[in-house]
Amino acid sequence: MPLSILQAKHLGQLLCHVTTDVLWQPARGRIRQRHPGSKLACRVGSGQATYHRFHPQGRQHNITYGARMIVAKHRPDTAAGWLSSREIQRRRYFDGELSTANLLAHTCCHEFAHLLQHVAGKRHRGSVHNRHFYEILDELHVSGAAIAVRERLLADAADQGIELPDSAFEITSPREMLSTWQVGDTVMFGSGKRQTEGVIRRINRKTCTVDGTGRWQGLRYRVPPQLLRRLPQTLVE
Known part of the structure; x- marks a missing residue:
């Protein structure tokens, strides 16, 4: 969780x-x-x-x-x-x-x-x-x-009964993360009131260029791949 x-x-x-x-x-x-x-x-x-x-x-x-x-x-x-x-x-x-x-x-x-x-x-x-x-x-x-x-x-x-994970984990390299995305993928990033939706227009060396959709149309963002999440097609306006 x-x-x-x-x-x-x-x-x-x-x-x-x-x-x-x-x-x-x-x-x-x-x-x-x-x-x-x-x-x-x-x-x-x-x-x-x-x-x-x-x-x-x-x-x-x-x-x-x-x-x-x-x-x-x-x-x-x-x-x-x-x-x-x-x-x-x-x-x-x-x-x-x-x-x-x-x-x-x-x-x-x-x-x-x-x-x-x-x-x-x-x-x-x-x-x-x-x-x-x-x-x-x-x-x-x-x-x-x-x-x-x-x-x-x-x-x-x-x-205090607060969970603090101590086990080691491996981090995927930025290049590997970028390889999981393609131009045209619908994505979201951020959370709550700051959540934004868009479409990937370009894969850069370290980031993805995302064009906003819906109420974010007309805006363009450069987003690190680790912050992107897939947006179901049914949610795209």
Whole structure:
């Protein structure tokens, strides 16, 4: 059964607590030596957006974990499009093994690395995922902090009766995903009020070009293949 948004939000609250307890608390003293009065607030958003922001007026760092991001990282096909999946595989974090637990633990480390990057003055417009960022992220994994985050997430989820899959899964490559689609296929993507329907007009190197149908007619989208779902012919206007 797919993870519901409500379940994802409960799991997101665990990500918030673990980020604060395992990553922020040990580093807080060092951070405040450089930026006195710095604070951290974590929250769960309803969409996919997952990010770190700093508000200088209150000297507050904010980390948001998107509920739909959490849902996406429970399935191999939707996890494939996330940078965290590529980082785990390419940089051999968690021995390169992809699982929901590994992906979510790494997401905590990824966003906290942005916080540390900002504190170090190494985050600049147009240069976010730069060498300095990956030096920080590598250190979080080498030091054992990432493992500590993962183990705490698993323990807290078990204590609260929240399912957090730990089994490894394989992700289909983007090229293999694209090969399952053809020009003329009717598709849908998005969910709820944001669900969109259309027809594939072109297969690109990494995406499909989709022309909207029905109330989306006249609009054109470039959609990663992992976000597409087949639309029954009877639903096409």
